[in-house]
Amino acid sequence: MAPLRRAASAAVVLLALTGLFLLVFSPADAATAAVEGGELRRKQSDGGYSYNSTLAHILVEYASAVYTSDLTSLLTWTCPRCEGHTKGFEMIEIIVDVEKCLQAFVGVAPDPRSIIIAFRGTQEHSASNWIEDLFWKQLDVTYPGMPDAMVHHGFYSAYYNTTLRHEILKSVQWAWKTYGRLPINVVGHSMGGALASFCALDLSVKWGSHKVQLITFGQPRVGNPAFAEYFNEQVPRTIRVTHENDIVPHLPPYFYYLGEWTYHHFAREVNAVT
DSSP states (O other), X not given: OOOOOOSSOSSEEEEEETTEXXXXXXXXXXXXXXXXXXXXXXOSOOTTOOOOHHHHHHHHXXXXXXXXXXXXXXXXXXXXXXXXXXXXXXXXXXXEETTTTEEEEEEEXXXXXXXXXXXXOOOGGGHHHHHHHHTTOOOOEEOTTOTTOEEOHHHHHHHXXXXXXXXXXXXXXXXXXXXXSOOEEEEEETHHHHHHHHHHHHHHHHHOGXXXXXXXXXXXXXXOHHHHHHHXXXXXXEEEEEETTBSGGGOSOOOGGGGGGSOOOOSOEEEEEO
């Protein structure tokens, strides 16, 4: 297994793209800004589902821990990021796809008592190329069962066409058999947030939206307006935490004049303004 570098260790990654200097914040930055003193702005109606800053503070620690490359310490939950609010977490499975540079884990949290599914985002050494690619990425896949809903092929394939989906579904079923039918919290930062979105949608369609909650940090757009509308219906318990100086939530770009042929976020954004 090739060594996996942590992508979230730096406070910020400075990138030069299209002649501009853009700040990309780590998951800890997003949560700190959102939970500890930042002004919170909901950009879209929450539909009765409110933002819980305490829960966000807890879940972002899982979104950070999944970047750990020392899999032994991650499995035993003894890594430097495996402390604080996540103490007592029981790991069920770590899923690693070395070829696709993907990493996720499934486990059971003591507080709130729930199944946690966390997805790693882009690794630090490839972040600049990944963000640059997002500027030009076209909608290129029709979401199954929704002829008007189009999504980003790379994000879609990373969840549905790798080992991630099979192993996650298997782990959730094992957890329910062992611990009872606990609710599910799905989390991810940056690209990990995009994968978490597809996972939350998959689980909601399969087992019901009342069982699934999604919180992402600095995630990019993943589909067009038709997909966003479908997602809102299927995964109503969703929060996207963003930061005013993070470029990633603005990618791939939104062009209003393209209608259904442009990317569009699904609902309930909480914007942290420092």
